[in-house]
Amino acid sequence: MHPPTPHWSQTSSQLLNACPRAWAATYRPKPSGVQPHHQAVGTNVPRTLDQAIVRALRRTWLDRTRDHFLSKAWSTKYREARLMAHLETLMHHSAIFAPAIHVEMAIQDGVRQLERLEACTGLRPVFSKAPSRWAYFERLQSAALGDTRLFAAPDMAVYHQHRWTLIRIQFRSPSLTTEARQLEHLLMVHWAMRQGGLPKDHSAYTVKVIRWTANRWVEHRVAVTREGMAQSMALVEHDLAEMKWMLRSAEADPQLHNLPLAAKESTCVSCHVRETCPAKNGLKDARERQEAAWRLLAQSAETKSARTA
Numbered sequence: 001m002h003p004p005t006p007h008w009s010q011t012s013s014q015l016l017n018a019c020p021r022a023w024a025a026t027y028r029p030k031p032s033g034v035q036p037h038h039q040a041v042g043t044n045v046p047r048t049l050d051q052a053i054v055r056a057l058r059r060t061w062l063d064r065t066r067d068h069f070l071s072k073a074w075s076t077k078y079r080e081a082r083l084m085a086h087l088e089t090l091m092h093h094s095a096i097f098a099p100a101i102h103v104e105m106a107i108q109d110g111v112r113q114l115e116r117l118e119a120c121t122g123l124r125p126v127f128s129k130a131p132s133r134w135a136y137f138e139r140l141q142s143a144a145l146g147d148t149r150l151f152a153a154p155d156m157a158v159y160h161q162h163r164w165t166l167i168r169i170q171f172r173s174p175s176l177t178t179e180a181r182q183l184e185h186l187l188m189v190h191w192a193m194r195q196g197g198l199p200k201d202h203s204a205y206t207v208k209v210i211r212w213t214a215n216r217w218v219e220h221r222v223a224v225t226r227e228g229m230a231q232s233m234a235l236v237e238h239d240l241a242e243m244k245w246m247l248r249s250a251e252a253d254p255q256l257h258n259l260p261l262a263a264k265e266s267t268c269v270s271c272h273v274r275e276t277c278p279a280k281n282g283l284k285d286a287r288e289r290q291e292a293a294w295r296l297l298a299q300s301a302e303t304k305s306a307r308t309a
C-alpha cells in the first residue's frame with residue numbers, strides 16, 4: 001500500500017522543517033487508515049497562555065469580520081467578552097492553568113491589539129469606508145493542487161483600485177522575516193487563483209501582510225511577480241517531496257528510529273510527541289545515540305558487502 005498524498009499547509013511545512021520525526025508522528029496515517037486532518041491533533045493544541053491567547057485572538061477576529069460583513073457593530077465590552085469566552089474555552093480544553101491576573105492582562109492586551117488592527121492602513125477600505133467588494137476566509141478552506149490540497153487561504157481579500165489585495169494577518173511574528181516566509185505569502189495568490197469568482201491571473205493581485213511584532217502592527221507588501229510565483233510553487237513541491245519521503249520512511253520504520261530529529265532544542269520544548277521520543281531527556285544525547293546507531297549500521301553493511309565480494 002502506498003502512503004497517502006500529504007497536503008501542504010504552513011503548520012505542516014513549519015513542523016517538517018523544524019523536526020521531521022515530529023512531522024511523521026503527527027501526519028502519518030493512523031492505524032485505522034484515516035489520514036490526519038491538515039490541523040492534526042497535537043499540533044493544534046495550545047500549550048501556553050500566550051499560544052491560547054493567539055488562538056483566541058484569531059477566533060475573535062473571525063467573529064468580528066463575520067459580524068462586520070453583516071453590518072453588526074461591536075463595542076469594546078463585547079469584544080472583551082468574545083475574547084474571554086474563546087480564551088476560557090481554549091484553556092479549559094487544553095488544561096492550561098494561569099494566575100487570574102495574567103489572564104486579565106492577556107485579555108486587556110488582546111483587546112487593544114484587536115482594536116489597533118482595525119486601524120491598520122491595509123484594513124481601512126474595510127473598516128472606515130465601504131469597499132466595493134471584500135471577503136473573509138477561514139484557514140480551513142483549501143484549494144486543489146494536482147492530487148493534493150493547498151491550505152493557504154488569506155484572511156481577507158479586498159477589491160480596491162482595480163485589484164484584489166490578499167491580506168494575511170499574523171497575531172505573533174518575529175521582527176525579521178525570511179525570504180522563504182515571503183514566498184509562503186505568495187501561496188495566497190496560488191490559492192485565490194484556484195477559487196471560483198476570483199481572477200485566474202496573478203497580475204490581478206497584490207499581497208499584504210499585517211503582523212504583530214514588538215507590540216505594534218507592522219504592514220508590508222510582497223511583490224507578486226511571475227518569478228516569485230514559480231519559486232513559491234517550487235517551495236511547495238519541495239516540501240511535498242520531502243513529506244512523501246518521510247511517510248515512506250515512517251511506513252518502513254514504524255518506531256521512527258531513523259527519522260531525523262529536531263534541528264534545535266527549543267523545538268522539543270513544546271513538542272506534543274516528546275514523551276515517546278528518544279529526545280525527551282535531551283536532544284543532544286538523542287542525536288549522538290542516533291548517529292552512533294547509524295555508524296554501526298553502516299559498518300555492518302560494509303562488513304557484509306566485503307564478505308560477499
Ligand code: SF4
Binds near residue numbers: 021262271272273274
Ligand atoms: S521531542 Fe524534539 S526531536 Fe523528538 S519529536 Fe519532538 S521535536 Fe522532534
